[in-house]
Ligand code: PMP
């Protein structure tokens with residue numbers, strides 16, 4: 001990876017340079033509600049253009065609380081702080097609960113921003129491995145990582161990059177250990193509605209509401225990743241701690257987008273069910289085409305991502321080597337993301353991440369190119 005850029009920037013840049021199909025960076029090319037775009041345009045032309053309140057527009061805070069209340073969580077508007085994307089919510093939450101000399105437990109593989117944000121806060125990441133193929137961490141492994149310096153456990157469910165979900169045993173262990181050791185659970189749930197299996201999303205907020213900072217993002221809920229509207233949900237006291245950081249980090253988030261997101265969160269449950277079904281169809285389409293081409297895929301439950309196993313698919317290259325080779329093919333380049341970018345030591349792995357949130361034509365051409373790459377690079 002080039003110094004100074006994320007793996008997502010790097011691979012999207014290469015995809016543009018080589019005119020490759022981009023199944024790397026996680027953004028959809030369909031799936032957003034037109035009514036939300038119209039609400040945003042209307043808000044810009046009708047006066048939502050000056051600083052909104054630091055904690056977010058009341059209409060969006062109410063909409064976030066209402067959305068979660070309809071989904072079974074006991075949330076009120078005074079528990080919601082609007083942030084500039086989940087990324088800011090993560091930064092503000094980490095800085096609110098951990099500082100110099102503290103430790104934060106992270107699960108590996110982890111979303112690329114977590115460890116740098118923990119270090120920026122002056123704290124130290126302490127790693128617990130998620131075990132493939134179902135990407136769970138055992139209670140004993142989490143317990144063993146806790147020291148007197150531990151302040152928080154940062155969980156991501158559904159999980160980027162693996163598409164896994166924290167199961168009941170892992171969630172119960174986290175809630176129990178957090179209570180026993182007085183830890184905060186920072187719970188990154190940006191993928192909570194992008195579910196491609198029958199499972200229901202379970203938030204640690206439903207298990208330990210008194211110590212969970214739940215993070216969400218309109219980018220994923222409404223398929224508008226560039227909007228960067230996110231939020232935290234926590235007890236009023238914890239939310240206040242996050243707000244103290246947020247007020248000097250970004251202070252506010254673009255108000256027309258906040259208005260528009262509020263209308264999106266009020267869409268009927270049927271819209272969300274249809275979106276979930278549509279992403280599931282896309283996942284299945286890419287999975288079927290790749291399986292037919294000899295790829296071995298891992299089971300996934302949520303997010304825009306599928307994981308492919310290079311070694312089991314007959315490719316002995318490391319993930320980064322494969323991705324750099326696959327994207328640079330003159331007429332049939334395809335971008336993917338190496339799992340190593342999410343690993344603490346960055347060492348190459350035999351897994352790549354593929355984004356399936358694409359129209360049929362892109363998925364079909366992407367699969368054709370990946371199947372070509374596999375046929376070319378498979379060692380026997
Ligand atoms: N957390 C996870 C797990 C993500 O996958 C992403 C984006 N894909 C983010 C946070 C960042 O979300 P946002 O764009 O709202 O900052």
Ligand code: GLN
Pocket residue numbers: 006008009024025026027160
């Ligand atoms: N979260 C997106 C992904 O996982 C990318 C975000 C980014 O480009 N930093 O692909």
